[in-house]
Amino acid sequence: MSFSLCVFCLSFFLGVSARAQDWEKVELQSLALGENIWMLYGAGGNHVLAVNSDQALLVDSDYSEVSEKLLAIVKELVGQVPLQVVNTHWHFDHVGGNQALKKSGAVVLAHENVRKKMISGQYLAVIDHEQPPAAEEDLPDQTFTDKLEIQQGDERIQLFHVPKAHTNGDAMVYFSQANVLHTGDVMFFCGYPFIDINSGGTIDGVIDAVKVALSYCDDDTQVVGGHGPVTDKNGLEQYLGIMVDFRQAIAQAKADGQGLEEALASDVTAEVDEQWGKKMFPPAAFREMVYRSLPE
Numbered sequence: 001m002s003f004s005l006c007v008f009c010l011s012f013f014l015g016v017s018a019r020a021q022d023w024e025k026v027e028l029q030s031l032a033l034g035e036n037i038w039m040l041y042g043a044g045g046n047h048v049l050a051v052n053s054d055q056a057l058l059v060d061s062d063y064s065e066v067s068e069k070l071l072a073i074v075k076e077l078v079g080q081v082p083l084q085v086v087n088t089h090w091h092f093d094h095v096g097g098n099q100a101l102k103k104s105g106a107v108v109l110a111h112e113n114v115r116k117k118m119i120s121g122q123y124l125a126v127i128d129h130e131q132p133p134a135a136e137e138d139l140p141d142q143t144f145t146d147k148l149e150i151q152q153g154d155e156r157i158q159l160f161h162v163p164k165a166h167t168n169g170d171a172m173v174y175f176s177q178a179n180v181l182h183t184g185d186v187m188f189f190c191g192y193p194f195i196d197i198n199s200g201g202t203i204d205g206v207i208d209a210v211k212v213a214l215s216y217c218d219d220d221t222q223v224v225g226g227h228g229p230v231t232d233k234n235g236l237e238q239y240l241g242i243m244v245d246f247r248q249a250i251a252q253a254k255a256d257g258q259g260l261e262e263a264l265a266s267d268v269t270a271e272v273d274e275q276w277g278k279k280m281f282p283p284a285a286f287r288e289m290v291y292r293s294l295p296e
Contacts, residue, residue, distance in 0.1 A: 168200025
């Protein structure tokens with residue numbers, strides 16, 4: 001399977017990794033989400049870092065090239081405490097720092113499919129990229145299948161799997177006491193998301209996952225997507241509406257007999273494209289992902 005807009009997507013996914021000299025310029029920043037909990041951002045996907053009772057948990061490990069900077073900002077915020085890391089999925093901008101974090105003493109957790117994907121190596125069709133099998137040092141230490149709960153002092157951290165969404169190994173992470181939800185790349189709050197069809201992702205799985213995410217939210221929940229700014233329950237509901245409307249438009253075009261090329265050239269998603277199609281993935285790229293992921 002090959003995608004039509006590989007050049008654009010390559011520039012998004014690899015970002016500064018395509019220009020090694022830029023790694024020196026990358027700065028990781030922190031945004032306080034409450035007491036002892038932060039969003040970290042600035043290189044790959046968004047992180048959430050929380051510390052309770054001399055234990056810390058970090059969501060995702062970023063690109064390998066920023067590992068030293070990531071370790072430095074974690075140490076600055078939480079000190080030298082035992083660290084657990086959760087990989088929300090297998091993509092290299094979310095697991096690249098695993099080895100460095102493990103060398104520093106961290107324990108890495110992920111859904112079982114993340115470890116399987118990393119062991120076998122993967123092909124990212126959207127950027128025509130072969131990801132080779134990971135070294136043992138890069139792999140998650142522990143895996144879970146459906147749900148996992150971690151208690152850190154008063155904080156109850158819930159990890160839960162949402163199948164066939166962005167990939168087949170997506171995990172969301174909910175910090176109950178802080179009322180903060182990290183969705184991984186199931187949600188991009190800066191434009192259309194990426195559905196990794198080669199890794200089992202589907203638009204229907206994304207929609208179902210957002211509904212599950214909403215079940216964890218109240219009006220005060222802070223929601224951190226894989227990319228983009230922090231949002232809330234209302235933002236999540238708007239995102240769900242966009243995904244549903246987009247899916248409906250492409251499904252109707254497919255039911256009407258439009259082939260892929262016709263759907264790519266059409267304006268069936270014009271209403272939502274006006275708001276979401278001028279960032280991240282352009283409309284035709286997301287149309288292709290949705291079209292290919294729909295059942296025949």
